[in-house]
Amino acid sequence: MRHTPHFITEDVPTVKRLIRENPWATIVSHTDGGTVASHYPVILEDTADDEISIVSHVGRPDDELHELGRHEVLVIIQGPHGYISPNWYPPEQFVPTWNHVTAHLYGTPEILSEAENFRVLSELVDHFESLMPTPVSLEIDEQAARGIAKGTVGIRLHVTHFDARLKLSQNKAPEVVRHIIDALDIDPVYGHPALADEMRRVHGDTAGQAAQEPAE
Template identity: 45%
Template structure:
């Protein structure tokens, strides 16, 4: 990502929240002279104080990525949406843009044992079934033969770059106008993105102090 100090954050809690709220991630590696990308759900490793995620890949993705032999890049993306310059106060920038939150995270995957992989698969199912009216819980014994077609991973995140671009370079009136347009019914409605803008403004991420 292009570096912009106003949009950058080194707050690990921002990255944790992004991963927790948006667990569908892209896994990218460079193996055998080729770039490889896959998409998988990932959850924070709640048993670790360090920033790490757990997931699984289907075989043969483990060989295609060369997992366990080197570093991979994980890309997490939050709410995002188009911002029209017509929403700014007169005299402001006339350039259209896109508001978003994204984190690029680097780490070296650790291959899990069969039992640990089943535990991760069980947790993944429980996490995504939790709001279903009649949830399906994964029976570990039923999962054992299915799990053999997957490879469980724990990926400690050794470093990250996180960008929270929420109109921080605009005046307060324009920022509020963008939020108002994003919550209004219509083709540009993005209520969750508006909520992220509110949160970024309240937490002062990239916004100049008014003191």
């Protein structure tokens, strides 16, 4: 990503939260056959506070197309993002922008055994089904599920380094930040409450005043 020091975060818990809340990831590999990209859900594993590890799976033949396990891959986690209109700025500021929270994760994938892959697939289903009123589990027909799982390859990525950006109007004056947050909360065209929440996290007390002070 473009070098923007005032938007960079090196905070591992922040990156973990981003992964946890935005599990639909893009996997990018530079292979002998060219650049390959695929999209799969990921689950954050329990690790030490300063470590990041994710597990996922790919459908065959994506494991061969990505040459998984043979080189470093990039996994992109994209959180809330959205257009920031200059209508929300003072009149003299007329250049729009796009706010976002994004993490680029790097590492060489470990290929999981067939047994561990099925465990990860089961956890993946259970993780997302836990929010449903009547959760569905692979245990409903484990034999059939294991047959389907043979068409997938499980992976674990111990993240060796990451590049994470929280581009959330840190270069704007506090009163402008408050106007942006207000607009993101209610604007009928470009409103994005989740992005407003990310701005509140970054701007702290300054953002908290947005709900208390009327827009000028």
